[in-house]
Amino acid sequence: MSFTTASSAERVPFGRNALLRVQLVLFLxxxxxxxxxxTDRTNWFTENTLTALLIGGLCISYRKFRFSDLSYTLFFIYxxxxxxxxxxTYAENPLGYWIRDTLGQERNHYDRIVHFSFGFMLxxxxxxxxxxxFGWPNWVCWVLPVEITMSFSAAYELIEWAVADVFFPAEGxxxxxxxxxxxxxxxxxxxxxxxxxxxxxxxxxxxxxLRR
Numbered sequence: 207m208s209f210t211t212a213s214s215a216e217r218v219p220f221g222r223n224a225l226l227r228v229q230l231v232l233f234l235x236x237x238x239x240x241x242x243x244x245t246d247r248t249n250w251f252t253e254n255t256l257t258a259l260l261i262g263g264l265c266i267s268y269r270k271f272r273f274s275d276l277s278y279t280l281f282f283i284y285x286x287x288x289x290x291x292x293x294x295t296y297a298e299n300p301l302g303y304w305i306r307d308t309l310g311q312e313r314n315h316y317d318r319i320v321h322f323s324f325g326f327m328l329x330x331x332x333x334x335x336x337x338x339x340f341g342w343p344n345w346v347c348w349v350l351p352v353e354i355t356m357s358f359s360a361a362y363e364l365i366e367w368a369v370a371d372v373f374f375p376a377e378g379x380x381x382x383x384x385x386x387x388x389x390x391x392x393x394x395x396x397x398x399x400x401x402x403x404x405x406x407x408x409x410x411x412x413x414x415x416l417r418r
Contacts, residue, residue: 253292325401355402
């Protein structure tokens with residue numbers, strides 16, 4: 207079985223795609239484990255609302271459009287990072303504490319990792335969609351994911367603030383994970399944007415290298 211990319215013509219159906227089936231099973235196991243292991247169920251449900259919407263959207267749209275294996279793998283990695291963060295809340299994530307102590311930082315940076323990964327992991331699937339569903343010019347498919355990442359990141363920060371302030375004021379601080387940083391939202395958006403730019407540069411460079 208070949209590992210498909212955005213430039214691949216073949217898209218294997220779910221029933222014959224062993225990689226996608228394994229990823230789905232592993233995700234469901236990890237998702238259940240985070241639910242069982244969390245100490246804050248309210249935060250878990252809040253954080254995983256967008257996870258459920260993303261998974262549902264991918265399943266509903268699968269018959270009309272299939273992403274490449276590379277795109278689904280990037281989705282898989284990003285979602286695992288997110289649900290692991292939701293298990294503890296981003297501000298209290300053990301991996302973030304380990305990184306903080308190891309590097310001598312002042313805060314838990316796990317939320318920064320996931321925001322960067324939002325741009326780095328999801329920009330390529332967007333390119334995949336624009337290229338293979340709409341058939342837009344290559345330069346548009348490289349540039350538009352970066353612009354949309356920035357827009358989505360800003361929209362998410364606004365939604366996050368609204369949800370925390372209106373629906374879950376008691377859990378607001380844990381949900382936002384700002385850890386006292388007044389520029390937290392701006393830094394998160396900047397990291398997502400940087401991740402998308404880096405991803406597009408790396409993938410475009412790799413594509414040119416393979417052609418040579």
